[in-house]
Amino acid sequence: MTTNEHSAEIDVQLDKPTSARAYGWMLGGKDNYEVDRNSILTVVQEFPGCVDIARQNRQFLYRAVRYLVRDVGITQFIDMGCGLPTDNNVHEVAQRCDPDARVVYVDIDPIVLAHGRALLANNAATAVITADMREPEAILEHQDTRRLIDFSEPVAVLFLSVGHHLQDTDPGAPRHALRHIIDEVAVPGSHLAASQVVIDDPVRGARMSDKLNGLGVPWQTRTPAEFGALFDGLQPVEPGLVNLKDWRPDPTQPPLEPVPTELHRYVGITNTNTEVYEYGGVLRKEA
Numbered sequence: 001m002t003t004n005e006h007s008a009e010i011d012v013q014l015d016k017p018t019s020a021r022a023y024g025w026m027l028g029g030k031d032n033y034e035v036d037r038n039s040i041l042t043v044v045q046e047f048p049g050c051v052d053i054a055r056q057n058r059q060f061l062y063r064a065v066r067y068l069v070r071d072v073g074i075t076q077f078i079d080m081g082c083g084l085p086t087d088n089n090v091h092e093v094a095q096r097c098d099p100d101a102r103v104v105y106v107d108i109d110p111i112v113l114a115h116g117r118a119l120l121a122n123n124a125a126t127a128v129i130t131a132d133m134r135e136p137e138a139i140l141e142h143q144d145t146r147r148l149i150d151f152s153e154p155v156a157v158l159f160l161s162v163g164h165h166l167q168d169t170d171p172g173a174p175r176h177a178l179r180h181i182i183d184e185v186a187v188p189g190s191h192l193a194a195s196q197v198v199i200d201d202p203v204r205g206a207r208m209s210d211k212l213n214g215l216g217v218p219w220q221t222r223t224p225a226e227f228g229a230l231f232d233g234l235q236p237v238e239p240g241l242v243n244l245k246d247w248r249p250d251p252t253q254p255p256l257e258p259v260p261t262e263l264h265r266y267v268g269i270t271n272t273n274t275e276v277y278e279y280g281g282v283l284r285k286e287a
């Protein structure tokens with residue numbers, strides 16, 4: 001672990017990995033522990049595409065947020081399961097397109113709040129909340145959401161690489177978590193962006209879910225059809241729900257932090273091994 005003054009303030013879970021820290025490591029982040037790194041090294045033995053797809057998801061985030069601000073004109077975001085800060089966080093991408101853009105970051109892992117506060121200390125148009133996206137009512141009532149989000153204007157709600165953390169066995173999840181704000185509160189013209197890890201073969205998907213749950217990370221790999229069915233009634237913008245690397249690819253977008261040395265051998269695996277991929281897109285609420 002690269003220690004940080006903020007980590008000392010929170011009760012850090014060390015007996016099992018957390019998604020925020022493990023995923024952050026694949027993006028080149030430093031705020032992780034051996035238990036997080038070992039979890040990734042275990043998973044990639046059987047699902048070697050995971051490093052590529054984590055990074056493809058993060059690059060999709062950049063393109064989706066840029067699209068929403070620059071092309072649609074949305075300036076307010078709720079980023080559910082936002083993860084640890086890294087390069088090109090949602091507010092940085094959004095405020096580069098529109099300096100007035102506002103972002104509420106939400107994550108269940110308190111380490112995100114500790115690190116997010118440091119990043120956002122001088123940015124009054126952003127806030128980070130420790131909350132469970134399966135309880136959208138509490139997120140709506142939070143004082144920072146009320147301060148930053150005007151629900152009489154279109155909003156974008158982001159669920160990027162978090163669909164697999166919403167299990168069908170959770171009461172109300174995933175549908176309530178994904179749909180409550182966009183269906184019940186947001187005005188037409190609002191958007192939802194969502195993605196999750198998918199495998200076409202349900203048997204292999206179940207195998208991956210068992211592996212992650214066994215490591216202590218709540219997980220449900222879905223098929224693309226299962227994930228897509230959660231968004232009925234919303235209008236996907238072009239090119240629809242797809243493998244994220246095919247969502248408006250832009251070779252000129254900024255690169256991510258370098259991949260950690262231990263994971264170098266997995267870079268580029270998805271060029272030939274397409275078993276596992278991140279699937280999703282951007283959808284619009286119609287009138």
Ligand SMILES: C[S@@+](CC[C@H](N)C(=O)[O-])C[C@H]1O[C@@H](n2cnc3c(N)ncnc32)[C@H](O)[C@@H]1O
Nearest residue numbers: 020023081082083107108109132133160161165
């Ligand atoms: C794979 S990371 C994705 C981070 C970021 N959205 C991105 O796309 O780069 C998943 C994040 O979801 C968070 N998460 C998992 N379950 C959650 C829940 N029930 N409520 C809020 N956040 C959750 C994890 O703590 C983690 O930071």
